[in-house]
Amino acid sequence: MRAIANDVKTNVLKEQFIPDHLFLYIIQGEVSFFDGNKSYTYRAGECCIARKNHLVKFILNSQTSEFEPIMFCFDEEFLRQFQQKHQSKPLKMATDRAIIKLDQADLIDSFIRSIKPYYKGAMELDEAFEDLKYEELLIILLKTKPELSGVFFDFGIPQKINLEAYMNRNFRFNVSLGQFAYLTGRSLSAFKRDFKAVFGETPSRWLVKKRLQEAYVLLEKERRRPSDIYLDLGFESLSHFSIAFKKAFGVVPSSLQTN
Incomplete structure (x- = not known):
């Protein structure tokens, strides 16, 4: 067991x-x-x-x-x-x-x-x-x-916490919305409602946008390689990351390495 x-x-x-x-x-x-x-x-x-x-x-x-x-x-x-x-x-x-x-x-x-x-x-x-x-x-x-x-011996469940601070700190983690909701002390429906009120968009869209913005900085400013950062930013595969990046910025991630 x-x-x-x-x-x-x-x-x-x-x-x-x-x-x-x-x-x-x-x-x-x-x-x-x-x-x-x-x-x-x-x-x-x-x-x-x-x-x-x-x-x-x-x-x-x-x-x-x-x-x-x-x-x-x-x-x-x-x-x-x-x-x-x-x-x-x-x-x-x-x-x-x-x-x-x-x-x-x-x-x-x-x-x-x-x-x-x-x-x-x-x-x-x-x-x-x-x-x-x-x-x-x-x-x-x-x-x-x-x-x-x-x-x-703390058997309590997570209490309701500041959603904006928590998500800005943990957006890189590739976990379900249900787990994010639980860890911030909310039901899934309350999490989605509070999220929209705080960030002005759905959790799924915000997470992708936030991760891609972070990726752009790492690629352009720090000269990191796409293969080195996609997992750290919560993307499940390099191809998924590349497709999302091109859709957001109009170029493939590797193109920033040659600029």
Whole structure:
């Protein structure tokens, strides 16, 4: 039920919406995260928490031949049972960042070594030890960084937030309108209505226009290549990006490289 590790072959991971809190430990390789504001890079021996209900892009270092992560996904049912069992009271977390870096800790390193005997198949834990190891890891994380209780035991849904600021920060993420609506604390119909009131057009049209405007700046001013930016800007394919760009500006993206 809970995948704890995975071999990653592609340079860009498309999982951008985080549905459950995720613990990530890097065994080998290097990965960078972009959360709409900043980029964070983690290397072998480092670990972090990716918070649920956030948008994040995962980009593997192109110089890394292999990437081996250890991942534990904490679903809400498990966290509620843990909180009830241990009577844990949530502390206030000082940051709302999507990615929370964890300092090096002997307890975490020892835990990672301890799970190796329980691997089976495609890097999954033996079911007989799964709940025990999840509980052990969570105890270690809360002991190492107590304020994480305010993250793990916050079971509320996203509250209604400033739509203009959120969309201008996250327009590069290729997620559904339903997910944008949920993350801004709205139903889909309310999201579309509020969006039209704020931006004067539909979400779909605004997103394409905003992404293309950003692309034009990157191509003309920063001399970036179309193949390097289309995924970062939320386009599913290079051909889709090229067609939309030509329709908007009358030229193909690559033509800006020769000016």
